Amino acid sequence: MSVINDLLGGFATALSLANLMYALIGCVLGTAIGVLPGIGPVAGVALLIPVTLNLEPTSAIIMLAAIFYGTQYGGTITSVLLNTPGESASAITTIDGYAMTKKGRAGAALTIAAYGSFVGGTAATVGLVVAAKPLGSLGLAVGPPEFFSMMVLGLALLVCLAGDSMTKALISGVIGLMIAMVGIDPVEGAPRFTFGNEFLLDGVSFVAVIVGLFGLSEILNTGTERPGKVETPGFRALLPNRTEFRRSNPAVARGTVVGFLLGLIPGMTGSVSALLSYGAEKRFSKYRDELGSGAIEGVAGPESANNAHANGALVPLFTLGIPASPTIAVLMGAFLQQGLTPGPSLFVDHSELAWGIIASLFIGNVILVILNVPLVRVWTSILSIPPAVLTALILVFMVVGSYTINFAAFDVFVMTLFGLVGLGLRKLDIPLAPLVLTLVLGPLMESKLRESLEISQGDFSIFASRPICVVLLLIALVIAATPLLRPRRRKTRSKENQHEAA
Template identity: 45%
Template sequence: MDILANLLLGLQTAGSLTNLLYCFVGVFLGTAIGVLPGLGPTATIAILLPITFTMGPENALIMLAGIYYGAQYGGSTTAILVNLPGEPSSVVTAIDGYQMARKGRAGVALSTAAISSFVAGTIATMLIALFAPILGEVALKFGPAEYFSLLSLGLVAALVLAHGSLLQAFGTVIVGLLLGLIGPDVNSGVQRFTFGITGMQDGISFVIVAMGVFGLGEIVANLGDESGRSLSGTISRMLPSRADFQRMAAPIVRGTALGSLLGILPGGGAMLASFASYTVEKKLSKFPDEFGKGAIEGVAGPEAANNAGAQTAFIPMLTLGVPSNSIMALIIGAMIIQGIQPGPSVMIEQPALFWGVIVSMWIGNLMLLVLNLPMIGLWVRMIGIPYHFLFPAILVFCAIGAFSLNNSTFDVFLLALFGVVGYVLRKLDCEPAPLLLGFILGPMMEENLRRALMINRGDASVLFTRPISCALLIAAVALLVMVLLPSIRASREVAFQEE
């Protein structure tokens, strides 16, 4: 069978000693960073990107992916142990996980999270192997009109899932798109918005934008609220009992299904999936009054959902070259710097890379499951590190990382500027993630719109007359209308308020 052959090829790539090592480093760093206060996975990946430029493409992508799902696991750890979700997608885990920890079942909650994530990751890997080639084939039929509509759908989804006001998020996306246009125009070679500054002649690097907005901006925001974190409960027993296993089985399966579906949606489906799973489990449970007081289903379901969602978020990125969240946007940026044009051709031209990354995600999940039980003591100690010891180091990594991109101090000044931009956006309730997504998609959108219109002699109706393109645009409009409907709007606001 094709799928088996593909997975075998992936296993050969991901199973090589170097790639196992990079996978481990990624998972380890990711978990550590998820556990440490005040550093999100987007900032981490941005800070570590300059280092990956010296690696081969496989090694770099395997490590970056490892950081991504490792951070997800680390976020759940802090959610359970200190009631501080390190990640938006582990917000739900904090509800019942923390209560379990307070009842002395922290160890069980942690291993439940690890087991659910592993099972979900395994199933999601299989799903990717099944569906990525199909989607890839569809994607090969895509012309510029389809790509433009797909990118629009992606941006709309990012808006809908952003916190706060829809209009403000829309504005942030446009600012991001405009920032992405700085530099030479591909068609005419005209220098746009560079104001004669030499350091901007090739445009602004997405690494600088991400490090400034997510790294420095986050530091300033975190310094506004320096409260300590204290551990609750001691970790005694790690392994769930037989009864625990019986109670978590069905939630894991349902969570995986929900997560896999919602994860494909552009705009960060992992968070949505964990919320959805929690609601479903609460409705279906035989013990609904235990929810909020330490129900194991409330940890197992959402954890399975967010991990499955995090995995399937790779599908649109790997097959279409369209990022579904800001982390995927960074990984796309990393691929471009490695000389790989993300899109359906990656699967055909570089099957070893494609399948290697997918299988490495499964191996990484296995590592998380096996390693985290013995390493939990280390994570617990890291949770206690005060932020004021940590942030000067983040500052140093950002500054050196910015310099090393082009060995230019101008990039360091730009970094400072985007740090200020990041803080201002946060203060104005404009989420920075849509900005980064817009920044990466800006040039792609312009190029595809230009080509689509050129082929059709300037007639914009081509976007609506081609069936796939039209369907994608209708989906985008439907998504917008749905959010604007009063009832859904109210529930969206409630969902975000719980965080």
């Protein structure tokens, strides 16, 4: 009962005129970012953190969260109409979504995608409401060694999923941890790797690094690419027929379950959820043979999954203070910029804020359905702006975003430097996702490790003496070791094939 009371209190906060306005602005900006191939949710959220600096913390986080899940909706529009995903979680939607466009059913695909996104997002928020208190209490009961082990597990998962080379994913993770080391040491207060520069005493600006790595490096990498011609459906064509609607329901249900459950696991990303949801449709859908040639299930499942994932991923952030994906890591950075520490204590120290944000997720999902479907023509018109103009205007936001964090030109140089670093990493096929996560988690990981070792007076066996740590670290070890076994298995298989051929 107290949960319902808390949630109602949250609605009272989220429904204030100011917060409704910030949720609306966030949804509009998020959808625009999602539509634009080039700025993904990570850079998009990071870029707009400075806009929220002078806002009251609840409004600021409501707006940033709205930007985050707005990108999930917006990414679908270009996937369906242009065969170009605006962000990675919508990539799988291109297969059937674009095939539907070629059949003249783009409107139905977009409406079903919005419907699936709404159901997925709302169901996951209900899950967050249910899980918030019990998981929060659990979070308060565990100590630094368990937290450290949990972070190791999350990183192991992310590294494992981040690309074809585990070495490169690990390199990316270690680079993030190294950047996070710059500044004052969190325990003893000694300056580290600051090169005598006063701007580095507080560490390298998180926003400048993220904007450089994700936003600027993309601009440097791709130049000013012009998207293809967009055929936007008329309002009448937006309505799905009865068969399409009926067929989409089981896919939406399956996608929601897959997305929410995977969202809970640190290290899993929205793209993985969408991909597995598509796999589930391939296996369980009555119409699986039609998948790939414009089946509505191929749109409904993944779109429900990526939105359920986006909201489900907020569960570990809110209850344990652990970001489950790179975008959530940026959102966590925004919490920290506002002087808030996400985690179990959030429900104790800032209960009104926590429940206000949760309530705003429900409201945001409603706003996005209203914004997305009827206004699809408006969103796609963004793509008709000449790319050079769009790039120049994005650069303005990048400069403003980096500069206003500390009001120093130094951060513009940091952003530029990390734009080049990001370009280099892309050219070398080193994934950027682990870097973002370790950049945010780095200081937390170090302080939890050092707190753990202080408890045990420097004895590392503390991690082996606590059952939760043992289980978490063993799982992490298994996950990390799996890719190492793959080449051997591949070699054995190819030898077997050679024998058979002979």
